Amino acid sequence: MESSNTIIIKGLYKRFPVGKGEFTALSDINLNFAQGEFTGLIGPSGSGKTTLLNILGSLDVPSAGEALVLGNSIGMLSAREAANLRKVSLGFIFQSYNLLAVHTVYENVEFPLLLLKLSATERHKMVMDALEWVGLTDKIKSKPPQLSGGQCQRVAIARAMVKKPSLVLADEPTANLDAANSHHILKTMETLNRELKTTFVFATHDDKVISYLRRKVFLLDGRIDKDEIIHPNS
Amino acid sequence: MKLALKLAYRNLMGAGLRTWLNVIVLSFSFVIIIWLKGVMTGWDHQAKTDMTNWEIGGGQYWQSNYDPYDPFTITDSHAPIPDELKKQEETGEIVPMLLLQGTIFPEGRMMPVTIRGVSPTQSFLHLPASKLDTGDGTISAIIGAQMAKHSHLKEGDYVTLRWRDANGTFDATDVLISSVFSTNVPSVDLGQIYIPLSTLQEFALLPDEATIITLKNAEESATDYPGWVYKSKKDLTRQVDEMIKTKSAGQTVIYAILLLLAMLAIFDTQVLSIFRRQKEIGTYVALGYTKQQVVGLFTVEGSMHALLAALLSAAYGMPFLAWQAKVGWTMPIDASEFGMAIAQTLYPVYSFGLVVSTVLIITITTAIVSYLPSRKIAKMNPTDALRGKLQ
Known part of the structure; x- marks a missing residue:
């Protein structure tokens, strides 16, 4: 069964040094996420959801236990292997978009494909497809400062999705958006999840996001408080 | 490398005025160093030619x-x-x-x-x-x-x-x-x-x-005549060579100051960039760059200032240097009081080697100055960088 899982987490701990002591951000986390899930890590600030998302994104490593992402044990990867995993298989969506301000919309979305060394023709097709998914084909020459918050987040989604990654990690993607834009963004991601079978893992405490999730993992003080699967007919 | 060059170019162009201020300062260094060295070479040529024509012959x-x-x-x-x-x-x-x-x-x-x-x-x-x-x-x-x-x-x-x-x-x-x-x-x-x-x-x-x-x-081999000592042209102009060498050493201080000013601007920009662009650095890492690749990107970006400066220098420097070589530089004070073979108007002489060595020195120095602050990126925690948390 485990082989079909995109993410397998076993007895994961994450501790940070604080002064002379340690702060335990995550404690005994055990979770499996299957391919195509649309899942949220839900909890208040400081509950450990971003820390867990960072570990799943190979931006951080566990202090103990294991996190297997697409068959890669995060704690065992070298810097180059971790970078390669992010480059090929992961997509990130951030609360503050993290777009490259001096690049155009097109260049921002093209960036992950440049790292994959695809040809210009392939890149162009894939960028235009991604921008079509998020409805921004008319903004290819604009730069992020010329866009609204909602448009910026749609660019960020296009950038995360353009290489059709197996897993997208979204950290508070709607935190800076109004309700209308939030729903638009979430619907876009839901559609992409359904059509491309991409696994989405959110870190959020936004009710709007929570309402779209098909699985909710509640975190409290670094521990799993509740793991709730929403059945389609519920 | 190709990607780093492409991204560095985009970033520099995107940074606008900040980039161009650095490039202008650096291009001044290019042109002034080449001009000053050209004047020294021109003086050397002129002094030797004048000495030959007026005093020492062959x-x-x-x-x-x-x-x-x-x-x-x-x-x-x-x-x-x-x-x-x-x-x-x-x-x-x-x-x-x-x-x-x-x-x-x-x-x-x-x-x-x-x-x-x-x-x-x-x-x-x-x-x-x-x-x-x-x-x-x-x-x-x-x-x-x-x-x-x-x-x-x-x-x-x-x-x-x-x-x-x-x-x-x-x-x-x-x-x-x-x-x-x-x-x-x-x-x-x-x-x-x-x-x-x-x-x-x-x-x-x-x-x-x-x-x-x-x-x-000039005699190929000196003939000995009793009571006479042969002095070749090289012997007779040695003093000029030494004087110019001394003057050139003094001018190195000017080059160093010019370079220092330009490098300070680049160093400052790099340090500022690394602090201001932490989120961007985190984003590069999240998208699949290793930290070493980001260091490389920032180094290329800094070094590219030298490349742009060379292009800018070529645009306005070449006509200026050519014009100077034609009309010369007239010293504002009476050169005859100097007590050395120096014309009132000096005509700079530029060699290919002079231009290439100046470009190389400035480019290499810029690359080093760009690399030094960029090393800090390697110590950054990408999760903190992504949040733009000052490190």
Whole structure:
């Protein structure tokens, strides 16, 4: 069964040094996420959801236990292997978009494909497809400062999705958006999840996001408080 | 590397004014360093050319006692011109010169001089020696412009000239200043008065004798004549080389200051970039860059300032440098007071090697200065960088 899982987490701990002591951000986390899930890590600030998302994104490593992402044990990867995993298989969506301000919309979305060394023709097709998914084909020459918050987040989604990654990690993607834009963004991601079978893992405490999730993992003080699967007919 | 260059170019263009300010400062360094070095090279060329034309020709024979830096040697620095060389005098291949210590009395004041006897028929030195031949029996003399200035003499003036002959007897006569010439070579001008060689030989009771014999063409191998020492052109211009080397060393301080200013701007920009662009750095890492690749990107970005500066320098620097090479640079103060072979207007000379070495030095220095602050990225925690948390 485990082989079909995109993410397998076993007895994961994450501790940070604080002064002379340690702060335990995550404690005994055990979770499996299957391919195509649309899942949220839900909890208040400081509950450990971003820390867990960072570990799943190979931006951080566990202090103990294991996190297997697409068959890669995060704690065992070298810097180059971790970078390669992010480059090929992961997509990130951030609360503050993290777009490259001096690049155009097109260049921002093209960036992950440049790292994959695809040809210009392939890149162009894939960028235009991604921008079509998020409805921004008319903004290819604009730069992020010329866009609204909602448009910026749609660019960020296009950038995360353009290489059709197996897993997208979204950290508070709607935190800076109004309700209308939030729903638009979430619907876009839901559609992409359904059509491309991409696994989405959110870190959020936004009710709007929570309402779209098909699985909710509640975190409290670094521990799993509740793991709730929403059945389609519920 | 191609990707880093592409991204670095996009980032630099996107940074707009900040990039162009650095590029402009750096391009000034390019142009000024090349120009200053060109002026030094031009001076070197000019000094050697002027010395060759006015004084040393293709090389000289010095009477073995002669030491230009020791006036006490002049009295005994004379010897008959070797017979082999005498033949060349007739064909204009050599210029013998007799040197004698003397005194002139302009406006009743006493002024020590070196009297130089030179043949009015000599043609390869730029000295206007033909002016020594008045044709009416008047003893004429020529002096340089600086000498004229210091002695308050001008063309057409008579001045009393006193000397001591080979027997130690003082004698004097009035000479006519038949010409005042202008030269950049101070040793030809300051404290020198030229009269016909035969006249001086007669005055000094030293018939057919000379102190210096200047050759028109350089000799491949020096012939030894008893009592004479051969000085090649290289020996005679060594002092100029050393002086220019000293001046160049002094100018290195100027280059260093210019480079330092430009590098400070690049370093500052890099440090500021790394602090201001932490989120961007985190994003690069999240999208699949290793931290080392981000360091590489920032280093390329910083180094690219030098590349853009080189292009900008080419755009405005090339016409400027070419124009300077044509019209030269006229020194704002009187160059004749410097006491060295320097023209009032210097014409810079630029070599391919000079341009390439300057571009290389600046590019390599820029790359190092760009790399140093970029190393900090390698120590950054990407999760903190993504949040733009100051590290």
